[in-house]
Amino acid sequence: MEHLDDTRPRLTGSWPAGAGTVVHDRGWLPGVHSAVRCAGALFGLLLGIDWAAGTLTWWRGVLWVLLALLLLIVLFPVRVSAGPGWLATRRLLRTRRIRTDLLTAVRPVDGVNRRLVLRDALGGRVEIDPEVLIGNPDLWYRLDEGARRSEAAGTLLCGRDALHRLARRLDRESAMGVFRASGME
Known part of the structure; x- marks a missing residue:
């Protein structure tokens, strides 16, 4: 219930529009590159070990791809x-x-x-x-x-x-x- 003497500011749902520039995190792109490199290195390492052991099959290859993608998702940086x-x-x-x-x-x-x-x-x-x-x-x-x-x-x-x-x-x-x-x- 609202009172006549309510001094709280009125809140509107619109986003401010202005001629100001939008700034982004400068460290985001190097973070993405690092996440991709780590996921690629894990995939290559798992694939190489499996191939060297002679146990590489198509379903194990798919498993290694999924594991590398999971690592990529975990390491992917937030863009601010x-x-x-x-x-x-x-x-x-x-x-x-x-x-x-x-x-x-x-x-x-x-x-x-x-x-x-x-x-x-x-x-x-x-x-x-x-x-x-x-x-x-x-x-x-x-x-x-x-x-x-x-x-x-x-x-x-x-x-x-x-x-x-x-x-x-x-x-x-x-x-x-x-x-x-x-x-x-």
Whole structure:
């Protein structure tokens, strides 16, 4: 039930359209090449061992192809892209997209591989690796720009500290990169 004095921002479902450029993860294509090489090497190794042992049959060959394809699917990297007011991740079969200017929660997940889980007010959810943001300052700029807007609008309810820690880490990494490039390490 809505009250007359309700001060929450009105949420719309339209995606921001603008003349801003879309930026992509620069490390995605080398990741794809690495996944293909690993799957191809596994396939060649299994096929070679089976052939050398004299046990290669057509159905074992199909099994090795399926195993190599499974490895390719597991190793295939996520493609991250961002534009003004949105961030998207694309896997092999699914694309997830959030509005960065309507962020409600940012939660770091620690474990074997670190993840940053972002949620928006429209119900969107995206998981990204923080290393992708560190390696792509343009992606970080788009995310930070939208997060600042959502923080100013009051929609970012959880995770401000996580974003500020990530921003400090990115600044530290950028400074170290400049020092390394200038020989002042």
